[in-house]
Amino acid sequence: MIKMNQIYKSFGQNDVLRGVDFEIDDAEIHALMGENGAGKSTLMKILTGVYKANSGTMEENGETIHYKNTKDAELNGISFIQQELNIWPNLTVLENLFLGKEETKFLGIVDNKKMKKQAKLIFEKLNIHVDLNKPAGDLSVGMQQMLEISKALMQDSKVIIMDEPTAALTNSEIEVLFEQIKRLKSEGVSFVYISHRMEEIFNISDRITVMRDRRSILTTATSETTNAKIVKAMIGRDLDNQYPDRNYVQNQEVVLSVKNLRSTEYKLDDIHFDLYKGEILGFSGLMGAGRSEIMRVLFGLDKGHIQVTLNDKKLQISNPNQSIRQGLAFITENRKEEGLVLQDSILENISLPALKSFSKSGFLTQSSMEQYAEQMIKRLNIKGKKNDPCVDLSGGNQQKVVIAKWIATAPHVLILDEPTRGIDVGAKREIYQLMNELTERGMSIIMISSELPEVIGMSDRVAVVHEGNIAGVLDKASLTEERIMTLATGGEVHDTV
Numbered sequence: 001m002i003k004m005n006q007i008y009k010s011f012g013q014n015d016v017l018r019g020v021d022f023e024i025d026d027a028e029i030h031a032l033m034g035e036n037g038a039g040k041s042t043l044m045k046i047l048t049g050v051y052k053a054n055s056g057t058m059e060e061n062g063e064t065i066h067y068k069n070t071k072d073a074e075l076n077g078i079s080f081i082q083q084e085l086n087i088w089p090n091l092t093v094l095e096n097l098f099l100g101k102e103e104t105k106f107l108g109i110v111d112n113k114k115m116k117k118q119a120k121l122i123f124e125k126l127n128i129h130v131d132l133n134k135p136a137g138d139l140s141v142g143m144q145q146m147l148e149i150s151k152a153l154m155q156d157s158k159v160i161i162m163d164e165p166t167a168a169l170t171n172s173e174i175e176v177l178f179e180q181i182k183r184l185k186s187e188g189v190s191f192v193y194i195s196h197r198m199e200e201i202f203n204i205s206d207r208i209t210v211m212r213d214r215r216s217i218l219t220t221a222t223s224e225t226t227n228a229k230i231v232k233a234m235i236g237r238d239l240d241n242q243y244p245d246r247n248y249v250q251n252q253e254v255v256l257s258v259k260n261l262r263s264t265e266y267k268l269d270d271i272h273f274d275l276y277k278g279e280i281l282g283f284s285g286l287m288g289a290g291r292s293e294i295m296r297v298l299f300g301l302d303k304g305h306i307q308v309t310l311n312d313k314k315l316q317i318s319n320p321n322q323s324i325r326q327g328l329a330f331i332t333e334n335r336k337e338e339g340l341v342l343q344d345s346i347l348e349n350i351s352l353p354a355l356k357s358f359s360k361s362g363f364l365t366q367s368s369m370e371q372y373a374e375q376m377i378k379r380l381n382i383k384g385k386k387n388d389p390c391v392d393l394s395g396g397n398q399q400k401v402v403i404a405k406w407i408a409t410a411p412h413v414l415i416l417d418e419p420t421r422g423i424d425v426g427a428k429r430e431i432y433q434l435m436n437e438l439t440e441r442g443m444s445i446i447m448i449s450s451e452l453p454e455v456i457g458m459s460d461r462v463a464v465v466h467e468g469n470i471a472g473v474l475d476k477a478s479l480t481e482e483r484i485m486t487l488a489t490g491g492e493v494h495d496t497v
Contacts, residue, residue: 001025002047002065002159007056009042011392016042017053018214024159029181029191031201031222034211035234035424037383037394040194041083043211044161048073048080071100077158081151081165083194083395087144089137094119096136097151122150127176140288141333142169149177153184160184161192164395166200167421170286170450178204196424197451198227210234235426242425243457244433246280247440250460253277255444256310256413263304266293267468275413275446278439282459283448285488289465291448292333295415299323299330310412324353329411331402333418333448335395339402342391346382347373349390349401354408376404381430396423403431407438414438417448432458452481464488 002024009017017039024030032040045051047058049067058065067073070080088096094112097119103111119132128146130139136147145165152160166174181191181204193205201208202222210218210233218233254274261271268290275281283291297304300317308315315326323330332338340349351358351369358369373386380400384393390401399419406414416435420428435445435458449455455462462474464487471487483493 001061003057003059004043004047005057005059007043007046007058008054009039009046009051010054016214017046020056020211020214020216021219022209022216023219024190024192025207027185027188027190028206029185029193029204031193031195031205031208032211033195033201033208033230033234035396035426037397038211038234038424039214040211041163041394044080044163044192044194048078048161074155074157077156078161079152079155079157079159080161081148081163083163083167085141085144085148087136087139087147089135091136092133093130093136093139093147094132096147097154101155118154119150122154125180126150126153127173142173142288145169146173146177153180157189159190159192161194163194164196164421165193166195166197167418172286174200196428198230198425201230202227212236231425234424242429243454244429244436246436246458246460248278248280248460250276250279254309255279256308258298259307261294261297261304261306263293263297263302265303266290266297268294268297268304269468271470273463273470273473275444276460277444278442279460280435280439280445280447280458282455282462283446283465284450284452284455284462284484285465285471289488290468291465292417294465295330295417295446295448296332299328299415301330301332324409324411327412328415329353329406329409329413330415331406331417331419333421335398335402340390340398343389345387345389346377346384346393346401347386350376350405350408353405354410357408357410372408373404376407380404380434381427396427399423400427400431403434411443413444413446415446415448418450419447420449420451420454428454452484455479455484456481466490 004020004022007017007020020039020043022043034040042051046053049069049072067076088099094115098115103114105111116132126146130143136144139147149165166177169177195201205222208220208222208225208230209216210230212234253276255277256275259272262268271294285291296302297306298308300319300323306317308317310327317323336342347369350373355364358365370386377386380403382400383397390398420431439445447458456479460476462479462484464471464474464484466488472493474483486493
């Protein structure tokens, strides 16, 4: 048993933990929940030696413990799979798996044959099919997540901490992961499972600890609580409906028309769809089907052939700058590398894509930038001040900054790729409400999401992608998880539009 007692931590004048109690029993799955910024990841970084607590104690079976760093923690059987992936993109999959832990032969020669054998064994258990010699940077975000999980499972850990492990995984990959978690639990391994996905928490965990305002609020057996009680503990109030009502009435004004979108690299073939004014068009499908790739080609991030009309005007798109100038905005799923300049402040990030709109006679107007940044911080409930660097924000607050910066460009079409990944239930609803407000003002939104309840709850229509093609488009009246999954897996339904 590991016990953390009255843990306090501050960075300068900023208190990030204010007296947290947490424990991990032998062979249990303990869920750790709370809104973004509640301190969940910080607590785990203290346990694994990334940070040192200002006060409080940590014990294992009654003996005081303290790890110097993550490697020290790993040597003592505690692995931490963090939400932001620790992948070296230029190294191969095999090299990432064994980085710093290479198997060697006589005279220290690296034993690639032995490493490949071990890698294939763990990949078979997780049902992963990927070339071990492929650069890790070429993998999808979901497959990079599976690579991180594989690394932890190979270390013979007694405690594995998982921070939003399924955020980028498909349903089938989640099932495989849960099977492995349960198998390892039966062998005596414990898990700390950090997630905002309620259905997963109630499916996999034995106990739940909720943090709010940087304190531990509640610890309970999963079987003795409910979804509503956990949400109330997280946000301090009852949450009515997760998805706010939409008042969209479809008109025939086509804002964006995409025809003949093709990409040899991504195996996309003859993609075509229309987006109406004020509409939220969801894009669903299995991982690797081509959902994000379609949008990357549309936005000019990646090469492909495409015919695009925006507000009856044919567009020439060969790079993102052209797309932005012509009224498109794209929030990618990878906020760390493609969405933010992490060392820059909230103010600088929010202002970056729309510097012209904050300029007068060729000079930036600091007051207008600050006014807009403060307005968006308040509107999106971003937990930070305008001059705080984005690297210090939680994942959910970083996502809000990304959304705020693209709203500043006043686009006609906003493309959101996994907009609520890794975000707590309260912040999700705030983003959903913002999406509704934007569409009520005439903006049109394309939303890619792996969460079927989110797709159904927020979309006016849903385009389902299967193996590089749009298998069908479902209207609001015919939206069900069964219909979406039927199209996503190559089946047919008879009420597509």
